[in-house]
Amino acid sequence: MRILFISQLFDPEYSIKGLGFLQEMQKQGFEVDVITTFPNYPTGKVFPGYKAKPWQIEMHDGVRVVRVFSYISHSRSKLSRALNYVSFMVSAFLAAAIIRKPDVIYAYHPQLTTGLIASVFKKVSSTPFVTDVQDLWPDALTATGTQSKGLVYSVINKVCNFVYKNSARIVVLSDGYKNALIDRGVPADKIVVVYNWHADESVTIDGREERLLPQGFDxxxxxxxxxxxxxxxxxxxxxxxxxxxxxxxxxxxxxxxxxxxxxxxxxxxxxxxxxxxxxxxxxxxxxxxxxxxxxxxxxxxxxxxxxxxxxxxxxxxxxxxxxxxxxxxxxxxxxxxxxxxxxxxxxxxxxxxxxxxxxxxxxxxxxxxxxxxxxxxxxxxxxxxxxxxxxxxxxxxxx
The missing domain is CATH 3.40.50.2000 (Glycogen Phosphorylase B;)
Structure with missing residues (x-):
């Protein structure tokens, strides 16, 4: 089975469902392609060793990672945030249309924009997709004070419902998220609760490391x-x-x-x-x-x-x-x-x-x-x- 994994956040940025996850999937017999952008979170600056460009392909133990252009910004400006999401959405859709056709798309982060890419791609190619809900939009925007209820809130809410309707399955990180989606009219049998895990769970630390934290306190x-x-x-x-x-x-x-x-x-x-x-x-x-x-x-x-x-x-x-x-x-x-x-x-x-x-x-x-x-x-x-x-x-x- 061939999977196309779409996420704006990916290694070497900290990502729970990142390269380690996909390498585990590969061991299970899946072929994996990734569409992402150039690493820049949370600083808003492209990581050392990378340079923003229209297209770059990397291979990581059989996992092909296609990096595409996006407008990089983590400022408070709503316009900058919107350009960040929209530019990636356009670039990622074009990349999905060019690379080999997957059997399933896994839309990860942020699930609204990646889910919208997968929804449109489904209409074009009939490819089913799974959307992974890490934030309940638009509720998350009002909870953080980013967006008040109004026209924009209503539009985002309708786009979310469009994504949920078109997805074959929805992965959520808690029982509370599942109940919230059911309250929004999403069929319960479409939703699967999968707790997140720690991306570096296998990493061990040498206890002899020099002291990194401030001293002078008990x-x-x-x-x-x-x-x-x-x-x-x-x-x-x-x-x-x-x-x-x-x-x-x-x-x-x-x-x-x-x-x-x-x-x-x-x-x-x-x-x-x-x-x-x-x-x-x-x-x-x-x-x-x-x-x-x-x-x-x-x-x-x-x-x-x-x-x-x-x-x-x-x-x-x-x-x-x-x-x-x-x-x-x-x-x-x-x-x-x-x-x-x-x-x-x-x-x-x-x-x-x-x-x-x-x-x-x-x-x-x-x-x-x-x-x-x-x-x-x-x-x-x-x-x-x-x-x-x-x-x-x-x-x-x-x-």
Whole structure:
């Protein structure tokens, strides 16, 4: 079976369903082509070793990767974001029309634009496709403050429904997403829940690495990921700054559109225990996580995020570290079920402070929490388990 995988995000950018996933699919007997663009996320600059051009082909152990032009921008400008998505959509569609015809298209990221490419391609060539829903659009746009309800919201909603209607199967990352799509009228038998996994789950870390995190504190909490509106880290920073336990610091690793505002906020409130390390590549991030005492997850207090499972949860569970989870809903419940840390209410400074204090009072349990998290990950969220489900979905389409 020949698969065409379309994603605007792909290795060497951090991507859960990236090259490792496709190489696993290849081992299962699938032939794989990829259409993507030149790596630039999250910095908005093309990665070293690459140069934006109309077309480039790479081979990675039998997986053919076709990189196409897109307008590269990660600014706050809605026009720039739109040009980024639309330019890739046009380039990717033209590439799909030129390369060898697939049996199935797997539309990954972002699912609205890649799903629209696959929908149009289906109309032209009758090729079935699977769309992988990592964000519920247009709800995600309103939840992050990117787009208010109105004409644009309505248009995006109709395009999403068009993609869902035309897709042969829809892969979602949580039960909450599945229920939300059912409420939108999508048939339940069309939707398959597949937890995301940690892209680097097999990578081991040498414990003798030099110290990468700030010193001078008894306990180091680490947040690693995008610094955007959805992550809403201002209240997290305030909670750590307010903590009476001055032997605790928060290290923020990553970049994004709100990075400058967060640094300014930390300075304004006089936080002495908050450190910003900037962007760290996906190849190095595990070394930083291995030196943390507790890992932090936070999303803005929005109904949509209470039914999502942030991808960093899998990375954190896999790393065998205790977790401070402040997302709410399904994500908080996972940490509770796994007994892998302590939960707090998102955007609630007092609740986050209480979680910090509880974790410190249970520091003798941190090692056990980490082991519990790893066990839960291996049983429910590993790449092997996820690939097996997706293989079943694709083979079902072939029958």
């Amino acid at each position: 306990h180091t909490f680490v947040y690693a990921g995008n610094l955007g509106a959805a992550q809403s880290l201002k209240n997290v920073i305030s909670a750590f700054s307010n903590s009476a336990e001055k032997s605790v610091c928060l290290v923020v690793i990553g970049s994004g559109v709100e990075e400058g505002e967060l640094i300014s906020h930390a300075r304004t409130i006089g936080a002495k225990n908050i450190f910003f390390l900037g962007y760290v590549s996906s190849q190095k991030i595990k070394k930083y996580l291995s030196q943390a005492d507790v890992l932090v997850v936070h999303l803005r207090d929005e109904p949509l995020f209470k039914i999502t499972i942030p991808s960093k949860i899998q990375a954190y569970l896999s790393s065998q570290k205790p977790i401070l989870m402040a997302v709410g809903g399904e994500a908080n419940q996972i940490i509770c079920d796994a007994d892998a840390g302590v939960s707090a209410e998102p955007d609630n400074i007092l609740s986050i402070e209480s979680a910090i204090i509880e974790l410190l009072s249970r520091r003798n349990e941190w090692e056990e929490m980490g082991r519990n998290g790893r066990r839960f990950y291996e049983a429910e969220m590993s790449r092997g388990r996820g690939v097996s489900k997706i293989v079943s979905v694709l083979k079902d389409l072939q029958n």
